Amino acid sequence: MKFADAALYGVKIAGKNNFASYKSSLTEKKHHNQLGLGLKALAAGDPTPLLVMQMDTKEAIYVNKSLLELFGCELSSEFYDYYGQSLLNLISPGDQARVKEEFTDFVESAVDEERFRGDCQILTADARTLRVFCDMKYSVNQRYGALVYISFVLN
Numbered sequence: 001m002k003f004a005d006a007a008l009y010g011v012k013i014a015g016k017n018n019f020a021s022y023k024s025s026l027t028e029k030k031h032h033n034q035l036g037l038g039l040k041a042l043a044a045g046d047p048t049p050l051l052v053m054q055m056d057t058k059e060a061i062y063v064n065k066s067l068l069e070l071f072g073c074e075l076s077s078e079f080y081d082y083y084g085q086s087l088l089n090l091i092s093p094g095d096q097a098r099v100k101e102e103f104t105d106f107v108e109s110a111v112d113e114e115r116f117r118g119d120c121q122i123l124t125a126d127a128r129t130l131r132v133f134c135d136m137k138y139s140v141n142q143r144y145g146a147l148v149y150i151s152f153v154l155n
Contacts (some may be wrong), residue, residue, distance in 0.1 A: 011026075048151045055107060055146035060087050070152060072126030082125045092121035092129050103136075107148060110138035117154055131155040 007020045049067035053060050060083050063076055072092070073079040083089055091099045099120050106116040116136045121129050137149040 016104065048153065051150045051152075053087065053148045053150065054144050055148060058087070060085075061147075067152065070124070070130075070132075070154075071122070072124040072128065078125065090122050092123045095120040106136065107138060107146075111139065112140045114138045122152065 010085055013064075049070040050062070050064045051060055051067055052062035060080060064152050068074065068076060068079055073082060088096050088100060088104065092095065102116070102118060106114075109118075114137070116138075117134065119133045121130060121131050125131055128153075131154070133155050134151045135151045135153070139147045139149060141147050
């Protein structure tokens, strides 16, 4: 049962329409974090604005509806164009240098499940400046590698 469960878990992480046979490496992995939780449901219903960024590419790979609303975007494609593969595009110019330094320090030394909290001003796509509290979590995912989950709460 443990072997079947480990193989099934590997398939869940890899995505739909896959299969796997048990390998000892499946139970040796310590990083069982998933991006999942039913992303479609989470994207529509999570009240906390959430961005998930893949660290290898610095790409936003997930945004929920609440984040789109916070940044004044109707569609995720609008947000991705605004984001432009740089977290700094979301930050007000006066806070960019500090946020860049804090974020770089955090991700360079972070270990799986480590968190960083801080505040800053964001610049929305519709030209509003808002003060937010950011909660960042560094996580290692079998499929996506190193990720940072960033939630934004209005201050």
